[in-house]
Amino acid sequence: MSKRAVIGLVLLLALACALPFVVSSYRTFQLTLALVYSITLLGLNMLTGYNGQISLGHGAFYAIGAYCAAILMDKYGVPYWATIPVAGVVCLLVGFLFGLPALRLEGLYLALATFALGVSLPQLIKYKGIDNWTGGVQGIVITKPDPPFGLPISQDQWLYFFCLAVVIVMFVLGRNLLRGRIGRAMVAIRDNHIAAEAMGVNSAMVKSLTFGVSAMYTGISGALGAIAIQFVAPDSFNVFLSITFLVGIVIGGLASISGALYGALFIQFVPNIADDLSKAAPWAVFGMFLIGFMYLMPMGVAGAIRMGLARIARRAQNSRPGAA
Amino acid sequence: MEGFLHQVLAGLATGGIYASLALALVMIYQATHLVNFAQGEMAMFCTYIAWSLTNAGVPYWIAFLLTVVFAFILGVVIERVIIRPVENAPVLSVVVVFIGLLVILNSVAGWIYTYTIKTFPSPFPEQPILGIRYVSPHEFGAIGVTLVVLALLYAFFRFTPLGLAMRAAAQNPDSSRLVGIRVGWMLALGWGLAAAVGSVAGMMVAPIVFLDPNMMSGILLYAFAAALVGGVDNPAGAVFGGFLVGVLENVVGAYVVGPDLKLSVALVLIIAVLVIKPTGFFGRVHVTRV
Numbered sequence: 236m237s238k239r240a241v242i243g244l245v246l247l248l249a250l251a252c253a254l255p256f257v258v259s260s261y262r263t264f265q266l267t268l269a270l271v272y273s274i275t276l277l278g279l280n281m282l283t284g285y286n287g288q289i290s291l292g293h294g295a296f297y298a299i300g301a302y303c304a305a306i307l308m309d310k311y312g313v314p315y316w317a318t319i320p321v322a323g324v325v326c327l328l329v330g331f332l333f334g335l336p337a338l339r340l341e342g343l344y345l346a347l348a349t350f351a352l353g354v355s356l357p358q359l360i361k362y363k364g365i366d367n368w369t370g371g372v373q374g375i376v377i378t379k380p381d382p383p384f385g386l387p388i389s390q391d392q393w394l395y396f397f398c399l400a401v402v403i404v405m406f407v408l409g410r411n412l413l414r415g416r417i418g419r420a421m422v423a424i425r426d427n428h429i430a431a432e433a434m435g436v437n438s439a440m441v442k443s444l445t446f447g448v449s450a451m452y453t454g455i456s457g458a459l460g461a462i463a464i465q466f467v468a469p470d471s472f473n474v475f476l477s478i479t480f481l482v483g484i485v486i487g488g489l490a491s492i493s494g495a496l497y498g499a500l501f502i503q504f505v506p507n508i509a510d511d512l513s514k515a516a517p518w519a520v521f522g523m524f525l526i527g528f529m530y531l532m533p534m535g536v537a538g539a540i541r542m543g544l545a546r547i548a549r550r551a552q553n554s555r556p557g558a559a
Numbered sequence: 560m561e562g563f564l565h566q567v568l569a570g571l572a573t574g575g576i577y578a579s580l581a582l583a584l585v586m587i588y589q590a591t592h593l594v595n596f597a598q599g600e601m602a603m604f605c606t607y608i609a610w611s612l613t614n615a616g617v618p619y620w621i622a623f624l625l626t627v628v629f630a631f632i633l634g635v636v637i638e639r640v641i642i643r644p645v646e647n648a649p650v651l652s653v654v655v656v657f658i659g660l661l662v663i664l665n666s667v668a669g670w671i672y673t674y675t676i677k678t679f680p681s682p683f684p685e686q687p688i689l690g691i692r693y694v695s696p697h698e699f700g701a702i703g704v705t706l707v708v709l710a711l712l713y714a715f716f717r718f719t720p721l722g723l724a725m726r727a728a729a730q731n732p733d734s735s736r737l738v739g740i741r742v743g744w745m746l747a748l749g750w751g752l753a754a755a756v757g758s759v760a761g762m763m764v765a766p767i768v769f770l771d772p773n774m775m776s777g778i779l780l781y782a783f784a785a786a787l788v789g790g791v792d793n794p795a796g797a798v799f800g801g802f803l804v805g806v807l808e809n810v811v812g813a814y815v816v817g818p819d820l821k822l823s824v825a826l827v828l829i830i831a832v833l834v835i836k837p838t839g840f841f842g843r844v845h846v847t848r849v
Contacts, residue, residue, distance in 0.1 A: 289651055291658070336834045342650035343594055344833055347783055350596065351829045354780050355822040362820060474776065478658055485655055514674070518666035525659030529652050530644060 260391045270398040271460045273499035276483045278452025284490035286445045287425030292349030294477035296326050296450040300457025305375040305467045315380045322458035323451045330450020334443035353477040360469035374468025482521050488535030497536040566809045572698030574805020575705030579760035580782035581797040583753035590729040590749045596657040599779030600664035602761035605630040619682040627755045634754025638747040668772040679765035701763040784828040790842025
């Protein structure tokens with residue numbers, strides 16, 4: 236990383252730490268949710284942006300993570316922080332297993348199968364055979380964690396910092412994964428899987444592992460989301476949740492790590508603004524942004540920022556005396 | 560036994576509706592190799608237009624015709640304006656545009672007509688037709704309407720020059736262009752026809768499931784399953800698949816998994832067909848040279 240990028244990151248981190256002390260507790264709660272979504276978006280972006288496997292059903296893994304956390308806390312009295320790794324591992328396994336048959340499906344067909352999963356998900360969660368655990372249509376209510384060690388901050392602020400810490404860990408891990416050998420293998424499979432295999436990439440393994448890791452990110456995010464909202468219910472995990480995630484990665488920027496943050500802020504705050512217009516307006520706005528971005532800015536906000544910075548750098552170089 | 564017969568016949572009625580929507584999907588798939596995720600919402604939107612017309616006092620069958628014409632124009636306009644720019648884009652972009660279209664139509668319908676559930680009139684009489692008690696008159700009528708639509712489509716594609724041109728454009732765009740067929744417009748016409756067929760499905764299903772902006776999401780899933788079971792590039796297969804899925808859904812829903820898990824039948828069917836036999840019953844096997 237360049238020196239400038241490090242300074243930028245430190246400033247960003249300082250800003251993120253200062254925010255909950257200057258905004259209202261409701262805004263802090265919203266920012267917490269944006270942090271939570273950013274983990275999902277990073278996970279989905281690994282699968283769809285980097286690896287080229289389209290998922291329209293990631294709400295399913297989010298729901299599994301959320302229910303893992305809720306059930307563990309509600310039925311077994313597990314502390315909230317311990318549910319996060321469990322949710323991650325469960326989703327890693329489920330995602331890996333789902334990824335095995337998904338290997339046979341290319342592009343459009345995978346989109347179809349995952350779309351079907353997303354649409355039928357609320358019905359699956361409401362299934363009578365498991366409502367001892369899931370609470371059926373009623374869902375599960377969980378309690379908000381108190382700040383530990385007698386820290387003099389509110390519950391909302393503590394939750395914000397807790398999520399921020401998880402986000403930092405997940406983004407550092409994600410960056411290392413994507414910048415390394417496996418990340419390059421993912422991109423190679425997306426761009427030309429035959430050439431990738433000829434280069435010695437184990438396409439099947441990388442694809443199902445990507446599915447698993449992507450699901451793990453989403454599950455961890457789902458667990459955090461459940462703790463933040465303190466409630467899980469089947470109907471909040473409908474197909475529009477999965478579509479929201481798709482909106483997030485398209486707006487933020489496909490195949491970019493920072494894009495997950497922009498996308499998360501977008502899907503958290505834009506509906507709030509549009510809500511004043513009409514109950515239906517957020518989705519109309521989402522739809523227009525989806526189509527508009529595909530036409531005008533296919534690389535999303537992250538891509539636009541990158542291009543803008545490159546242009547400024549070029550101009551600075553050209554205006555320097557002596558530069559050809 | 561009577562209960563079983565009733566389930567099968569009711570399944571055939573909804574199956575006809577799935578068959579129409581599956582046919583709309585297959586028509587677009589054949590021409591462009593894309594699956595239109597917004598097909599259900601287009602049908603839903605058109606059904607709301609029909610609802611407005613009948614509420615304004617227009618007789619049912621005139622409203623029906625006007626809606627079909629509106630759907631056709633809507634389909635053509637969507638193809639020309641929204642789909643055409645991404646025609647040759649990667650699959651992901653096209654899927655994103657379809658999803659964008661889906662949420663726009665859904666939210667605009669919710670914006671104009673609100674999310675409260677509405678009843679939709681059925682054009683068929685209350686009394687049982689031909690004294691058959693196993694099946695309601697509306698179900699009976701829906702099967703009839705579906706069959707008429709299928710026959711008309713078949714005749715159009717089989718016996719008219721325009722139908723032939725459209726088939727040619729779908730099968731071999733380059734050669735069609737050489738003999739003077741305007742391939743772009745044939746695609747747009749295909750979209751229009753698909754939307755029109757979809758709107759018929761919407762108007763037939765609305766009296767059964769009631770009218771609300773989300774009414775088609777389940778139906779679309781069954782239509783996907785139907786198209787895949789029949790082979791996604793085979794129109795006759797899609798129709799067969801529609802009836803099969805309709806009956807399966809009802810029978811399995813009534814006797815095996817219960818009505819709460821009906822949608823999962825579609826999910827399992829979709830994944831099973833895609834994984835075990837991606838060409839469905841009647842699809843063509845595609846071989847690509849590496």
